[in-house]
Amino acid sequence: MAQTKTYDVIVVGAGHAGCEAAYATAKMGFRTLLLTLNFSNIAFMPCNPSVGGPGKGHLVREVDALGGLIGRVTDLTHLQMRSLNTQKGPAVRALRAQVDKRRYQEIMLSIMEKEPLISLRQGEIVDLQQSKGTAASWRLQLSTGIILEAPVVILAAGTFLRGTVHIGLTTFPSGPQGQHPSISLPEKLAEMGVRFRRFKTGTSARLRRRSLNFEAMKEQPGEETPHGFSFWIPWKPRLQASCWLTYTNERTHEIIRKNLHLAPMYCGAIKGVGTRYCPAIEGKVVNFPDRPRHQVFIEPESAGTDEVYVAGLSSSLPEEIQEEFIRTVPGLEKAEIVRPGYAIEYDVVAAEQLTPYLQLKEFPGFFCAGQINGTSGYEEAAAQGIMAGINAGLYLKGKKPFLPRRDEAYIGVLLDDLITKELDEPYRIMTSFAEFRLSLRQENADLRLAEYGYRYGLLSEAEYEHFLAKKERIQQIQTTLEKTAFDPRSAAGRKVTEQTGITLQQRISLAELLQKPEVSYKMLQEVYAELPPANDEARVVENQIKYQGYLAREAKMAERLRKMEEKQIPPGFDYNEVPNLSTAAREKLTRIAPLTLGQAGRISGVGPADLSALLIWLEARMKR
Amino acid sequence: MFEETIVAVATPPGEGGIGVIRISGPQAQAIGERILRHPSGKAITTWPERKVRLGVVLSSEQKIIDEAIFFFFRAPRSYTGEDVLEIQGHGGQKNLELILSAAMAAGARPAEPGEFTKRAFLNGRIDLAQAEAVIDLITAQTDLAHQAAQEQLSGRLSTYLRQCEERLLAVLAQIEAALDYPEDEIPDLDREEAGRTIHDVAEDLRTLAVQAEKGRILREAATVVLAGKPNVGKSSLLNRLLGEERAIVTPIPGTTRDFVAEISNLQGLPVRLVDTAGLRETSDPLEQEGVRRAWRWVERAELILVVLDAAAGLSAEEERLIEDVRGKKRMFIILNKSDLPPRLTVAGLPEKFSGLPVLTVSAFSGEGLEDLETKIREELVGKDFGRGHPVIVTSLRHKEALERAVRYLQNVTAGLRDGLSEDLLTIDLRAALEALGEITGRTVSDEVINAIFSRFCVGK
Ligand SMILES: Nc1nc2c(ncn2[C@@H]2O[C@H](COP(=O)(O)OP(=O)(O)OP(=O)(O)O)[C@@H](O)[C@H]2O)c(=O)[nH]1
Numbered sequence A: 001m002a003q004t005k006t007y008d009v010i011v012v013g014a015g016h017a018g019c020e021a022a023y024a025t026a027k028m029g030f031r032t033l034l035l036t037l038n039f040s041n042i043a044f045m046p047c048n049p050s051v052g053g054p055g056k057g058h059l060v061r062e063v064d065a066l067g068g069l070i071g072r073v074t075d076l077t078h079l080q081m082r083s084l085n086t087q088k089g090p091a092v093r094a095l096r097a098q099v100d101k102r103r104y105q106e107i108m109l110s111i112m113e114k115e116p117l118i119s120l121r122q123g124e125i126v127d128l129q130q131s132k133g134t135a136a137s138w139r140l141q142l143s144t145g146i147i148l149e150a151p152v153v154i155l156a157a158g159t160f161l162r163g164t165v166h167i168g169l170t171t172f173p174s175g176p177q178g179q180h181p182s183i184s185l186p187e188k189l190a191e192m193g194v195r196f197r198r199f200k201t202g203t204s205a206r207l208r209r210r211s212l213n214f215e216a217m218k219e220q221p222g223e224e225t226p227h228g229f230s231f232w233i234p235w236k237p238r239l240q241a242s243c244w245l246t247y248t249n250e251r252t253h254e255i256i257r258k259n260l261h262l263a264p265m266y267c268g269a270i271k272g273v274g275t276r277y278c279p280a281i282e283g284k285v286v287n288f289p290d291r292p293r294h295q296v297f298i299e300p301e302s303a304g305t306d307e308v309y310v311a312g313l314s315s316s317l318p319e320e321i322q323e324e325f326i327r328t329v330p331g332l333e334k335a336e337i338v339r340p341g342y343a344i345e346y347d348v349v350a351a352e353q354l355t356p357y358l359q360l361k362e363f364p365g366f367f368c369a370g371q372i373n374g375t376s377g378y379e380e381a382a383a384q385g386i387m388a389g390i391n392a393g394l395y396l397k398g399k400k401p402f403l404p405r406r407d408e409a410y411i412g413v414l415l416d417d418l419i420t421k422e423l424d425e426p427y428r429i430m431t432s433f434a435e436f437r438l439s440l441r442q443e444n445a446d447l448r449l450a451e452y453g454y455r456y457g458l459l460s461e462a463e464y465e466h467f468l469a470k471k472e473r474i475q476q477i478q479t480t481l482e483k484t485a486f487d488p489r490s491a492a493g494r495k496v497t498e499q500t501g502i503t504l505q506q507r508i509s510l511a512e513l514l515q516k517p518e519v520s521y522k523m524l525q526e527v528y529a530e531l532p533p534a535n536d537e538a539r540v541v542e543n544q545i546k547y548q549g550y551l552a553r554e555a556k557m558a559e560r561l562r563k564m565e566e567k568q569i570p571p572g573f574d575y576n577e578v579p580n581l582s583t584a585a586r587e588k589l590t591r592i593a594p595l596t597l598g599q600a601g602r603i604s605g606v607g608p609a610d611l612s613a614l615l616i617w618l619e620a621r622m623k624r
Numbered sequence B: 001m002f003e004e005t006i007v008a009v010a011t012p013p014g015e016g017g018i019g020v021i022r023i024s025g026p027q028a029q030a031i032g033e034r035i036l037r038h039p040s041g042k043a044i045t046t047w048p049e050r051k052v053r054l055g056v057v058l059s060s061e062q063k064i065i066d067e068a069i070f071f072f073f074r075a076p077r078s079y080t081g082e083d084v085l086e087i088q089g090h091g092g093q094k095n096l097e098l099i100l101s102a103a104m105a106a107g108a109r110p111a112e113p114g115e116f117t118k119r120a121f122l123n124g125r126i127d128l129a130q131a132e133a134v135i136d137l138i139t140a141q142t143d144l145a146h147q148a149a150q151e152q153l154s155g156r157l158s159t160y161l162r163q164c165e166e167r168l169l170a171v172l173a174q175i176e177a178a179l180d181y182p183e184d185e186i187p188d189l190d191r192e193e194a195g196r197t198i199h200d201v202a203e204d205l206r207t208l209a210v211q212a213e214k215g216r217i218l219r220e221a222a223t224v225v226l227a228g229k230p231n232v233g234k235s236s237l238l239n240r241l242l243g244e245e246r247a248i249v250t251p252i253p254g255t256t257r258d259f260v261a262e263i264s265n266l267q268g269l270p271v272r273l274v275d276t277a278g279l280r281e282t283s284d285p286l287e288q289e290g291v292r293r294a295w296r297w298v299e300r301a302e303l304i305l306v307v308l309d310a311a312a313g314l315s316a317e318e319e320r321l322i323e324d325v326r327g328k329k330r331m332f333i334i335l336n337k338s339d340l341p342p343r344l345t346v347a348g349l350p351e352k353f354s355g356l357p358v359l360t361v362s363a364f365s366g367e368g369l370e371d372l373e374t375k376i377r378e379e380l381v382g383k384d385f386g387r388g389h390p391v392i393v394t395s396l397r398h399k400e401a402l403e404r405a406v407r408y409l410q411n412v413t414a415g416l417r418d419g420l421s422e423d424l425l426t427i428d429l430r431a432a433l434e435a436l437g438e439i440t441g442r443t444v445s446d447e448v449i450n451a452i453f454s455r456f457c458v459g460k
């Protein structure tokens, strides 16, 4: 008899989704096994060594606000922090970090190891059964014969499922960066009835730092006063490392164009669908033939190695061609390739099988998170990981799933898009996807989500108290601004007038004064001693005051959305009953089976006429 | 879905030949059984579908009103998806009204405007866009309106709006690309140029919205009222403009006691012409009522033709009438009876009326009438209407959406000028595109992403 081990939750895959998921279920009190093909590769970053940016940075802040890990670990392991879009407005300001990949893995591993309810195991699944009648309903067998059982499985297998790597016309089964692919698991899942699609992604070559000539590139140093992601750990900036900027040129493009017949994306070798979001250099050259140059960033991979990442030159051309075109770039003339760039094709779970809280509709207790759901990026994976974890925990507790709305969080946007958009390429979050962009700012992520994190047990009492105290301070700033009158004749008032040229007849509060575009909180803080420094807390208040008109508009829109979200569509609803749906809408609604009328409306191909027909029908049905 | 059975005349009012009465709802057959008989007088007991049948229509007092052809359509294979009975009677207004009241006495209620189409839509027989276009088609009573309705159906409006959307998307995509890819090489937004683009689009949309007002006139027919003293020739003019002897004309002042309203086709434009009782002090109670009603029409009119008898001169009462109406309503002064020796000429009108449009006509000889038609048409919908502008919007819903889009775009131009940050600019820009999307059916979020990636080389 093979040995059987039982858990509450088994997380398959220890990448950015898997770690967050395991941590969440453990924090919710469930015995969790984190299972991975290779223990050395926990929380590995197979692509660029960077976390954050517009949209992505917002996700990091939100995961952190819920009590997740990506923000903390990034803070602890960053090599450089940058604030992006500082001049573009409050909604799109975002942090972006260069991280030390190796340290990131070490810290994440130590967090997993320290968590009492997390068990860790390396192993390859060769069989997967849904056992009936017992409490533990999923039964996994490892190649070593070990049997694992749990009522919940969270599949976070990244790009490993039937991974196929392409470099030029060379093709071989592989996970990312030379790791072992997962072959049996997808077969078992397919037998079970899970449907897959084939997606494609890629990465660029890694170079040896000492083979590069940095004189010929432009240095991009870190900031003087960098900021961190996490709301919960004290921010300690580390020594800021530099990145370097250089450019491709016509010669680079010429080489690429000449060798397109060797590019798997262009010669038909790759059938998986690639992304527009991180195009390979081949794609850029083909699609934008008029561009004389493209940016290339050299980014450090780790303080402990001499390996550097080449952002902007992702390619799956043969290795010698990669070397040839890389060497046309100023500063890279003598570049030595450590690892070649490649394209990878892999299986993703066709999204219509998922609920928005990431459970497979047909298989209770089976959740999927991360790149396996068709997203790209560490941040998107982490966000799904924590959501799958929380919802798996709620499932075990017999509670209602947790699903932030689109007006509450980028996480809500991501999950909603995932099931309503019918991805035809890997999904990368963008701020443009968020119709409530101004409400979903990075600095108010904790105000939006920390309550949930605490309620579900991911945030500790201490962290929650820290949060309540912060909320209190924010309220205090608001009150001070509202209560303090602006007196143009006072010393402080005169200073403000001097700086802004504002002259006022009637007395107004500082809050009202702050609504004027010429006035900033920082300016007021410098002359009014009672105001605390212009930090993130003050920024929350400043943004809320300055943009209250727009925020009110978003709130009104959100109200309308909420009403549509409240109109539930009964499970198993037969769309053939509804007359007057367009054929396309009927087909898509049947396939995707949205939970609410709101979701139905966001499915492309479902028009307003379909929606009103559906609404009328649902209402009529309710009356009957 | 609907309990009540509705009835209405399905052919536009005021047209000769045959008239169709349509009855729709669960009672349609029962009503037919009550009001229809075989020509022999026997009751009708079988109701085969879609068969042309001959019969007579009975009033509630069982008197024969009319001979008629009728069709029966069984649910759901009918226009509305319900049981439908169609009766084709002889065309006159009176006759159709008698059939209507017989149907009502038998249990139908009068349909609200567009109610058949609404039922057809709710029962899944047609989609919303079709429903709207059909409603417009029904009300389109003349060529031009018909053409506008057709254009909407065939997507000329969509094509035109598509171009507007494209111009807005170009600006939005540039902003969004830079916001989401701050480290890529996206050219800085040229605020002035973007402001010009947005302004131009807003102007185009506004023109379209203004045209929509005219589109409404097309659909609903503007009301043009003939008013004036008795015996100046109002009824004669009405008959001339209609091309038929609709109103009674006599040399006796006070001939017209009640108003006569009729839809007329003025060079392709549907116009409701109203002849009224001559305005004067009178002790006859019937005529008094007529005068009261005449004044009510004056209140409701979109254009008033104050008719004067050029052979008689201008009375103090008429002067007061003109004073009264001018400033409140658009009006023309019509000098009628130009075939007779003139007492009153354009030049002879008092100085104070010099700004008002004056036309000299003769209802008798027809002189000046074509000019009058042209002037009425131009006054209502403008000179180039139906020729110059590529598309005409006739739906109120569309007009409202256009106006909203224009307001949002005005916010954007102001924001661009005042240095509003780019993430905030997108809020109004998107709102404008969404308003247009309500007409064209396109989803902004998808369009923006496509526009970003087709225009800019972003991503590492
Ligand atoms: N010579 C001439 N006679 C006209 C002309 N127009 C109308 N008449 C005559 O004027 C008389 C009155 O015409 P109506 O059209 O009945 O005048 P009305 O303004 O409708 O009069 P009420 O209904 O009484 O208010 C009739 O005898 C017409 O034949 C015209 O242009 N020339």
Ligand SMILES: [Mg+2]
Binding pocket: B234, B235, B236, B247, B248, B249, B255, B256, B276, B278
């Ligand atoms: Mg008359």
